Amino acid sequence: MTVTDQVNGNVNLNATANSDALENSQGHANKVKVAIIGSTGYGGVELIRFLLGHPQAEIVSVISASSAGLPITDGFPHLTGILVSDLDGVDPVEIAKKADVVFTATPSGVSSKLVPQLLETGVKVIDLSGDFRIKDSSVYEAWYKHDAPDEQVLEQAVYGLCEINGDDVGGAEFISNPGCYPTATLLGLIPALSAGWIDPASIIIDAKSGVSGAGRGTSLMTHYAEINENLKAYKINKHQHIPEIEQNLTQIAGEPVTVTFTTHLVPMTRGIMCTMYAQLNGTYTNEDLTELYRQYYEGRPFVRIREAGQWPATKEVFGSNYCDIGFAADHRTGRLTIVSVIDNVVKGAAGQAIQNLNLMMGWDETTGLKLSPVYP
Numbered sequence: 276m277t278v279t280d281q282v283n284g285n286v287n288l289n290a291t292a293n294s295d296a297l298e299n300s301q302g303h304a305n306k307v308k309v310a311i312i313g314s315t316g317y318g319g320v321e322l323i324r325f326l327l328g329h330p331q332a333e334i335v336s337v338i339s340a341s342s343a344g345l346p347i348t349d350g351f352p353h354l355t356g357i358l359v360s361d362l363d364g365v366d367p368v369e370i371a372k373k374a375d376v377v378f379t380a381t382p383s384g385v386s387s388k389l390v391p392q393l394l395e396t397g398v399k400v401i402d403l404s405g406d407f408r409i410k411d412s413s414v415y416e417a418w419y420k421h422d423a424p425d426e427q428v429l430e431q432a433v434y435g436l437c438e439i440n441g442d443d444v445g446g447a448e449f450i451s452n453p454g455c456y457p458t459a460t461l462l463g464l465i466p467a468l469s470a471g472w473i474d475p476a477s478i479i480i481d482a483k484s485g486v487s488g489a490g491r492g493t494s495l496m497t498h499y500a501e502i503n504e505n506l507k508a509y510k511i512n513k514h515q516h517i518p519e520i521e522q523n524l525t526q527i528a529g530e531p532v533t534v535t536f537t538t539h540l541v542p543m544t545r546g547i548m549c550t551m552y553a554q555l556n557g558t559y560t561n562e563d564l565t566e567l568y569r570q571y572y573e574g575r576p577f578v579r580i581r582e583a584g585q586w587p588a589t590k591e592v593f594g595s596n597y598c599d600i601g602f603a604a605d606h607r608t609g610r611l612t613i614v615s616v617i618d619n620v621v622k623g624a625a626g627q628a629i630q631n632l633n634l635m636m637g638w639d640e641t642t643g644l645k646l647s648p649v650y651p
């Protein structure tokens with residue numbers, strides 16, 4: 276049972292509330308109890324930021340394999356006075372005694388082993404890794420270079436790209452949260468592809484990410500002196516998000532789709548921009564495109580369509596769950612250019628995971644997510 280300090284409003288997971296009256300007075304009685312495995316990573320700590328402000332969910336356990344027993348503020352001093360909690364260890368049975376829903380913000384290869392154990396205990400799971408996104412195990416193994424998860428568990432996974440598959444998420448027990456690049460890419464391409472306005476064989480995606488997309492661990496790739504004032508292309512034709520993008524575009528197009536997908540690392544902390552090109556199948560004006568996209572995303576609060584010819588920037592979604600999309604038809608080349616931006620840690624990970632929690636529980640999908648982007 277979580278205790279919220281009545282004076283400072285901080286959440287103390289180490290203390291025990293001693294009466295239901297206290298719980299009721301703080302409105303916790305009917306909250307869904309959530310645990311976060313991988314709470315010491317960038318995705319996990321962003322889940323904490325949003326869940327602390329969520330009116331219907333209550334964090335009951337923050338979990339780490341390497342730092343169990345230590346206060347979370349040891350690694351994340353920015354939570355001082357906000358979340359008082361020692362990190363719990365990774366024990367699915369103990370976690371299930373406390374939580375109704377578990378977020379696994381853990382690396383690929385770790386989630387594939389943890390999730391089956393968690394589901395066995397009866398908790399609902401939202402997994403942020405790539406382990407359960409690819410439905411064909413041989414494709415998964417070819418791109419991820421390690422064993423695919425158990426087939427039966429894989430079959431249970433609902434792919435949670437909320438604006439596209441939101442109807443499948445309601446009432447689901449296990450959600451596989453989409454990748455960051457696939458989220459920006461798919462939301463940008465799907466309206467034009469599903470309308471048949473672009474040639475599926477012609478798609479090129481030029482993608483760029485801030486460094487937090489690589490997680491909190493250090494590497495030569497993300498070392499300050501290596502990436503500051505630098506711009507690097509990486510994993511060309513080998514990126515693990517290629518089969519995820521192709522699987523979803525194939526479903527929409529009803530025919531096999533392959534894409535050229537090139538990722539770049541940019542010297543900024545957060546943000547993804549995907550600039551996409553495809554051959555138009557007819558003569559469509561920018562106004563036609565605006566109408567198509569606005570209609571497609573009508574009633575979807577987290578997708579914002581720019582006026583034709585206006586281009587979104589990563590700063591305009593920084594720290595928020597928005598995906599902003601701009602486009603223009605080029606009548607000289609007959610091609611369409613689409614620019615889609617998200618915050619990789621929010622709409623690309625923790626924010627979309629909470630949007631999925633909301634849809635899973637039948638709540639308004641914006642619950643706990645109505646934060647404006649941080650600007651400038």
Ligand SMILES: NC(=O)C1=CN([C@@H]2O[C@H](COP(=O)(O)OP(=O)(O)OC[C@H]3O[C@@H](n4cnc5c(N)ncnc54)[C@H](OP(=O)(O)O)[C@@H]3O)[C@@H](O)[C@H]2O)C=CC1
Pocket residue numbers: 312313314315316317318319338339340341342365380381382383385403404405453454455487488489490491492619620623624
């Ligand atoms: N960063 C991003 O923008 C995005 C990330 N993702 C995916 O989300 C997941 C988390 O990413 P991110 O937060 O960036 O990664 P980080 O590297 O920042 O964090 C990884 C987390 O996993 C935990 N962990 C590592 N090994 C184990 C283990 N054996 N058992 C339990 N926990 C373990 C680590 O904690 P500890 O060592 O303390 O146990 C840490 O909390 C990954 O699958 C990533 O691919 C998806 C979309 C976007």
Ligand SMILES: CC(=O)N[C@@H](CCC(=O)OP(=O)(O)O)C(=O)O
Pocket residue numbers: 383403404405453454455456484485486487488489515538540
């Ligand atoms: C900048 C950077 O390194 N980004 C990571 C994004 C991976 C990620 O977020 O993980 P998922 O595969 O779980 O989606 C990459 O390109 O591999």
